[in-house]
Amino acid sequence: xxxxxxxxxxxxxxxxxxxxxxxxxxxxxxxxxxxxxxxxxxxxxxxxxxxxxxxxxxxxxxxxxxxxxxxxxxxxxxxxxxxxxxxxxxxxxxxxxxxxxxxxxxxxxxxxxxxxxxxxxxxxxxxxxxxxxxxxxxxxxxxxxxxxxxxxxxxxxxxxxxxxxxxxxxxxxxxxxxxxxxxxxxxxxxxxxxxx
Amino acid sequence: xxxxxxxxxxxxxxxxxxxxxxxxxxxxxxxxxxxxxxxxxxxxxxxxxxxxxxxxxxxxxxxxxxxxxxxxxxxxxxxxxxxxxxxxx
Numbered sequence: 001x002x003x004x005x006x007x008x009x010x011x012x013x014x015x016x017x018x019x020x021x022x023x024x025x026x027x028x029x030x031x032x033x034x035x036x037x038x039x040x041x042x043x044x045x046x047x048x049x050x051x052x053x054x055x056x057x058x059x060x061x062x063x064x065x066x067x068x069x070x071x072x073x074x075x076x077x078x079x080x081x082x083x084x085x086x087x088x089x090x091x092x093x094x095x096x097x098x099x100x101x102x103x104x105x106x107x108x109x110x111x112x113x114x115x116x117x118x119x120x121x122x123x124x125x126x127x128x129x130x131x132x133x134x135x136x137x138x139x140x141x142x143x144x145x146x147x148x149x150x151x152x153x154x155x156x157x158x159x160x161x162x163x164x165x166x167x168x169x170x171x172x173x174x175x176x177x178x179x180x181x182x183x184x185x186x187x188x189x190x191x192x193x194x195x196x
Numbered sequence: 197x198x199x200x201x202x203x204x205x206x207x208x209x210x211x212x213x214x215x216x217x218x219x220x221x222x223x224x225x226x227x228x229x230x231x232x233x234x235x236x237x238x239x240x241x242x243x244x245x246x247x248x249x250x251x252x253x254x255x256x257x258x259x260x261x262x263x264x265x266x267x268x269x270x271x272x273x274x275x276x277x278x279x280x281x282x283x284x285x
Binding site: 095104112 | 218223249279280
């Protein structure tokens, strides 16, 4: 166990970036607006909101370092819009959400977005099952991906289409030790999500 | 690539590209390629899945569900089986 913790600590040190001014502590015990103020969640422990955002309607939290665990919230993504910021709109445009999509199309959308936006060269959708997000029909899916020269990561996401807009939240962590360690913290957090 | 060289897997891959782009005409083209794949192999489970999804998105709900039911018969333990069952129920 100590060796695994040490590996995680080394990973954190190796990938740490300088603190950014907009990172802030998220206190436990009260509802917090996330995903461009389209959802609220009520954390039962302290989290950290990162200044960096993957897209204009997204935000990212971590418990103790983005390299070790990260939760992403994206809300009210409209038809014709990508999940994330374009990285190379001309050469590699990101796929767009469409109101004609079924919930089962969302994992494909996420996979294709990750391949371009995050350079995830290896990515698989491992499973998908029905779920609920604040009472709305939703999909919960699990995936595995590796960015270039990085460790393998597992992810679990929950997505819903409400009012012709896409809402999704995900949790990701290195598959060795870290993913399982914080999985329940993420699930407790996700269970508190409410539409605003 | 010569027309005679299209295997069910290549037709399936072509159909997936169209379905995932997802414009209305893409869904029609995707359904056509899935059907061509199934003409070569009626037990190609992923083509039944893709055809079902394309038909559902195109508004052909009953035909789409029938294809998804066939997918579940052929691949009952697929990773997305629970989600697909929810779509057809």
